[in-house]
Amino acid sequence: MTTSTQNQNPTYSEAFQSGVREEIYRNRDIFILGTDLIERGGHFAQVKGIAQEFGFQHVKDSPISEAAMVSAGLGAAMYGLHPIIDLNFIDFSLGAMDEIINQAAKIRFMFGQPVPLVIRATSGTALGGAHHCNSLESLFAHTAGLAVAVPSNAWDVKGLIKTALRSPDPVIFLMHKKLSGVRGEIGDENTLIPFGKARTVKEGKHAAIITYGFTVVTAQKAAVALASEGIDVEIIDLRTLYPLDTDAINSAVQRFGRVVVADEAPMFGSITAEIAATATEANFGSLKGPIVRIGSVRAPISANPGMSEAAIPSVDAMIAAVKKVVAY
Amino acid sequence: MSNLSKEWAHSSLRGMMLIREFEETADKLSLRGKIPGGIHNSSGQEAVAVGVLSALDPLDVIATTHRSHHHTLAKGFSAREVMAELFTKSTGVSRGRGGSMHLGDFHRGHFGGNGIVGAGVGIAMGAALGIQQRGDAKVSVGFVGDGGVNTGRTWEAINMAVIWKLPLIVIIDNNQYAVETFVDRVTGGGDIAKRGEGFGLPSYTINGQDVVEVNEYTAKARQRALAGEGPTIINALTYRYYGHNVGEKGQYRTQDEILDWKTNRDPIDLFIARATSEGLITDSEVAALRDDVKKEVEDAVDFAEKSPQPDLNSILVDVDSGLLGGK
Ligand SMILES: Cc1ncc(C[n+]2csc(CCOP(=O)(O)OP(=O)(O)O)c2C)c(N)n1
């Protein structure tokens, strides 16, 4: 029962609804807590209709109190429930960082007990300026004890949220705001996508782009342009940043020796640096040249559309990066 | 006889009219795609902004929220520089980088709008600490919404202001909704001002549609702050006429409710009625003011339209001072 019109695939947001619905049917311990969820269905309609279908027990509207929201989810998870804390924009998680990084992430290590908690938020660059466009995924991937899911399409949203809702570990679930309305097929109730398994978006012959989230779209556009010049590039969508599919990464490096790692987070100290470094260590002999990274500049994102676009990788930058590795 | 001066009445009315005209215009422009990212419209909340700012000294500090066009205009910022910022043009008050949510200029005592709910009170509290350390005869005002008062950071900041007797005034721009959430659904204890009592500072719930009342309470709070007696909370009850963000049409409040506020409690109409009956202003003067703000806003739109985009090569400028390697 999605709210999409007939004959149309569901949107990225509706795929989330679908996965959550099916999991609530299986597990009545699941509930969603966040702001403006019941009537509005969340700012991206990601839980629209769920309160009406399952009752308020499963959807709680919260005051704007991020630290307490995550604490509520954490304590309830420790008690045995499986909450989804909807933080709306990942930027707002910064007001709950102790609860996430010091508390949720470390409970298992300290006490040996599960923490079945999902923290959902939209992420990435769009309009809205410096406080609504952070890409914080590297920070969470850096933190021991957290899983980080970064779906790029409706199918993966559904399959990954279903896995997250069966995970005994805390999951940071990041949905890119520019993808909210993008339609795509979704799997059935038994289609779960395991964490740590990348997806080959497109096979290629000459080089590979390893990426995730909205940058998958940028890579796809670049691949089309490159194909017209006879360059056939493979695209790998990581789907989760932790666990990270190192097998897929190593295989790409070994097969092509020419690799671009791309995302839209600030490049300095980012997950792309981690991938490039570990892939180089493991496969130095296979590389035809250095792994090339592209990402955002070391600057906050401006409210000006031109400036914000200029801060993140363009299709042209992606094409140039691929040409660079192909030229080795 | 009125206890208000003619000059104050005229400038306050003009201030409220300017905000209304600005917001109505910005809303339309936003729907036409002229304003990247949209706006948070403050129509209906003019008396809070003008009442507070008219009680302050121009060099007093304010720090505000995501909904701050009205505070910024009432602080004396020109419609041109604010409109240009909404357009994210280089001539905007934040050089086009901030947009609607991030208006500010420290040199004029405006410590910024904010994309993070509740952040303004903490910044205002810090500015109040700075004022106290320096021994300056100024106050600092932090604006927060009825939704923002449920952030822990707001009350951590208020507690510090109380224990250190900081010259802080907290204005709750209480339009009774946080996005689609009615204040009573998420506010333990009912009246927000009662929370202030628990923290040991004077806290008043007032009529935020009455510019005179807002002005008087703010003036009193300012006197208290300047006398070294510490902070005050003013919970000003008001109403926003438009959706939370541009184009939003929720079902969370009735058309009757909106109409009631617009027809019976409009801050501009109420003040015109009072000022007229007290002989402070004539109908033709009111009409002239309306004309005047219309022209100012038209000019501002024209200015914003014609202004250049920020230089795209400037994205690395001011990331840091330069000492950290930035431009
Ligand atoms: C820390 C944080 N949480 C959530 C949001 C999303 N958000 C923006 S405005 C808003 C509602 C704020 O309501 P209120 O404080 O009453 O201000 P109003 O919009 O009514 O002026 C919310 C939830 C945010 N910007 N920052």
Ligand SMILES: [Mg+2]
């Ligand atoms: Mg409000």
